Structure formats: structure tokens, C-alpha cells
Amino acid sequence: MDKERRLIIAGNWKSNKTVAEALDLVSGLKRELATVTEADIVICPPYTALDAVSKAIFDSPLRLGAQNLSDQAYGAFTGEIAPGMLRDLSVRYVILGHSERRQFQSESDALVARKAANAHANNLVPIVCVGETLVEREAGITEKVVGTQVRGSLAGLTVEQVEQTVLAYEPVWAIGTGKTASSAQAQEVHAFIRSVISSLHGEATGRRVRIQYGGSVKPGNARELLGQPDVDGALVGGASLEVRNFADIIKNTLQSPA
Ligand code: PGA
Numbered sequence: 001m002d003k004e005r006r007l008i009i010a011g012n013w014k015s016n017k018t019v020a021e022a023l024d025l026v027s028g029l030k031r032e033l034a035t036v037t038e039a040d041i042v043i044c045p046p047y048t049a050l051d052a053v054s055k056a057i058f059d060s061p062l063r064l065g066a067q068n069l070s071d072q073a074y075g076a077f078t079g080e081i082a083p084g085m086l087r088d089l090s091v092r093y094v095i096l097g098h099s100e101r102r103q104f105q106s107e108s109d110a111l112v113a114r115k116a117a118n119a120h121a122n123n124l125v126p127i128v129c130v131g132e133t134l135v136e137r138e139a140g141i142t143e144k145v146v147g148t149q150v151r152g153s154l155a156g157l158t159v160e161q162v163e164q165t166v167l168a169y170e171p172v173w174a175i176g177t178g179k180t181a182s183s184a185q186a187q188e189v190h191a192f193i194r195s196v197i198s199s200l201h202g203e204a205t206g207r208r209v210r211i212q213y214g215g216s217v218k219p220g221n222a223r224e225l226l227g228q229p230d231v232d233g234a235l236v237g238g239a240s241l242e243v244r245n246f247a248d249i250i251k252n253t254l255q256s257p258a
Helices: 019-033 047-057 083-088 099-104 109-121 134-138 142-153 159-164 183-201 203-208 222-226 243-254
Strands: 007-012 039-044 062-066 093-096 125-130 166-169 210-214 233-236
Touching (some): 007 093, 007 210, 007 243, 019 047, 019 062, 039 093, 109 125, 109 159, 134 142, 142 183, 166 183, 183 222, 222 243, 233 243
Parallel strands (some): 007 039, 007 233, 062 093, 093 125, 125 166, 166 210, 210 233
């Protein structure tokens, strides 16, 4: 697939997989994806499996991501993970502001922005998630909600940092529900997000920033979704937990037209 921006496809394992299960999944992914060079492929295991997975993927095209990060450095912050700890394990990406954290841990845009700044200050690439609920979509306020999240979650970042940030548009109603946004719905919101970035930081930054789609991405719908002009990748939950599904999402997306 020929795209203006390099595709980034990430698997968000959420709170799943023991170390043994994680290594099993990784060995299958390494086998299936050994030769993929046309896209950034990122896997985001739980913290407890990061060390083992990091060692297992060092000789593969797979890159490592975490699912959360403290907004602080090292210190007296019980239960938190500082950026230096992730760097120590060769983690490159970190998912921030996932809707499950916004909903169940009450994460605000301001907190997500502090975490994103902490990630950038330590050479981690944040994947910042935004997205509206079903009630918000039905009320016709998707752009208002998503625009506020984008502005708030990137507040205080420099232009260079915004350009290096990956955004993930994940409509809450499509996460884990089997309901995918249509490619037209996804494209519409992605183009809107890009216009928000352009109005804040200039056209060039808007053009360069990568925006993933997330929400029930599967082998059967990935190519169509990722074929949209402003969709630069996918953040995959459920379908990233199984070798065949995740590998097929990537292969189906990247294959040349028949
Ligand atoms: P899903 O999750 O693919 O299971 O819908 C996506 C996500 O939450 O990142």
C-alpha cells in the first residue's frame, strides 16, 4: 500500500498474557512477520511481560510499546512506571489516554498531556488516543469532543514533539464491540483531527503527523480502513492477541493490489 506517511500498526494487548503466553505469541509473530519492512509494527504487552518480550524481539522487525506511563520521573510514586524504566527495556512507544484509562482511571486530557511531555523528554513516542462515545456521536458532537481531546492531550508540546506523536482515533463505541466505524466515518474524523493539528501547528505538521484508527480492526476490514487517505495505521486490541489475526491484518494491508 502506497501511503504519504509510513504506516504504523500496533497491537494493544491490554491486561492479557502471562510471560509464557506472551513469549508464545511473540514467537509466532516473529515467524510470520520476519520480512515486513514497509510499516512500523509495534506490540504493547502488559508491563510484566515487557522484559521478556524485549529480549525475544531484538532480532526482529517488531518494536516494543508500553500501555501507560507516569507523568513523573523516578521517585516516591508507588505503583507508577517512570520513562527511564521503559527505556531500560528498549521500549520505544507508549499508549497514552486510552479510553479505558480515561473511563476507569479518570484520566484527563491535562494528565495525558503531562504524560506525553514526559514521554517525549525521554525519547519515547507517545500514541495518544482520542475518541467519542456512542451518546456523543448520536448527539452530533463528535468533532467537538475529539477536537477538545486533541487540543488538551497535546497541550504544551513543541511543534517537533507534536510531529513525532502518533494519534489514535478510537471511537469508544467501536472498541471491543465488533462494531467498526465505516471507512468513510473513520476518514472524516481523521481528516478533522489533521485539520486541528494544522490549525494549531501549521500545515506541514498536520501533513506529517500519523493518525491510527482503532476499534474492532480485523483481517477483513483492515485494508479498506487503512486505505483511507488520512488513516496511517491501526491500533488493534482483541485481534492482536492471536498470531493469525494480527499477522493477517498486516499482510492484508500491505499486499499489492491483485
Ligand atoms: P479492539 O480494541 O480492537 O479490541 O476493538 C482496540 C483498542 O482498544 O485499542
